[in-house]
Amino acid sequence: MALLKLENVSVSYGKIKALDNINLEIGEGRIVTLIGANGAGKSTAMRTVMGLKHCDGGKVWFDGLDITNKDTGYMVKQGIILSPEGRQIFPGFTVRDNLFMGAYLKTKEEAAETIDMVYELFPKLKAREKQTAGTLSGGEQQMLALGRAIMGRPRLLLLDEPSLGLAPLIILEIFEEIKKINEMGTTILLVEQNAKVALKVSDMAYVLETGKVVLHDTAQALLNSDKVQKAYFGGFAEG
Ligand code: ATP
Numbered sequence: 001m002a003l004l005k006l007e008n009v010s011v012s013y014g015k016i017k018a019l020d021n022i023n024l025e026i027g028e029g030r031i032v033t034l035i036g037a038n039g040a041g042k043s044t045a046m047r048t049v050m051g052l053k054h055c056d057g058g059k060v061w062f063d064g065l066d067i068t069n070k071d072t073g074y075m076v077k078q079g080i081i082l083s084p085e086g087r088q089i090f091p092g093f094t095v096r097d098n099l100f101m102g103a104y105l106k107t108k109e110e111a112a113e114t115i116d117m118v119y120e121l122f123p124k125l126k127a128r129e130k131q132t133a134g135t136l137s138g139g140e141q142q143m144l145a146l147g148r149a150i151m152g153r154p155r156l157l158l159l160d161e162p163s164l165g166l167a168p169l170i171i172l173e174i175f176e177e178i179k180k181i182n183e184m185g186t187t188i189l190l191v192e193q194n195a196k197v198a199l200k201v202s203d204m205a206y207v208l209e210t211g212k213v214v215l216h217d218t219a220q221a222l223l224n225s226d227k228v229q230k231a232y233f234g235g236f237a238e239g
Helices: 042-049 072-078 095-101 108-121 123-127 138-151 168-183 195-201 219-223 226-232
Strands: 002-013 016-027 031-035 057-062 080-083 156-160 187-191 204-209 212-218
Touching: 002 042, 002 187, 016 042, 016 057, 016 187, 016 204, 016 212, 031 042, 031 168, 031 195, 042 156, 042 187, 072 080, 080 138, 095 108, 095 138, 108 123, 108 138, 108 168, 123 138, 138 156, 138 168, 168 187, 168 195, 195 219, 195 226, 204 219, 212 219
Parallel strands: 031 187, 031 204, 080 156, 156 187
Antiparallel strands: 002 016, 002 057, 204 212
């Protein structure tokens, strides 16, 4: 059984149909990527899974449970956590305090245990734990956003554009961390403009065009697809 399943999901903003009857599945333990041009509906798909946007048709299932149009707090309790586009860390707070904010539903003991795991994964965050987040580099801020998401012990982690605004070498580093987070047992749904690097760490991928799924295959098959290469591999870091 899939951990996450979107069944004939449609979502609109007024008259704009951002998602048009899409079907999508993520198996437990997998990394799945959504690829698509600006405005294709990728962020909307994430927002819908997170309960930030309601569907006007279709069903969303999480581990067999119907979570369609539940609120965000409910999704977090189920173990779904979003690391949003633009990171949205709190620049005036320390790295440590930012991390603890990700564990607001956990006990102190759980949070203390998880922060050790985060520091093991991101030694750079440990070295800067007392620094305010606004003084971190872009790559470190992305690590902090990932670390904060892990603090909530997600079963399903939604990552919206983790490479946004980062230099090519830092992007590769971030994707290595994403792979490690996955190997620790977290299922990941990834939205990425940088399709090539994302496909390299993914198991499966879906290509969205104006709210519709137009292709769906293993990441390896899409990496080798002429159509995907021509449409989505231009102008980004080589991985
Ligand atoms: P990007 O890569 O640019 O973030 P995306 O694939 O994530 O694009 P979405 O942000 O999901 O695309 O947008 C899908 C469609 O919905 C677009 O046509 C967009 O203009 C529209 N849309 C998104 N958010 C809103 C909103 N709050 N109000 C009105 N329309 C919106």
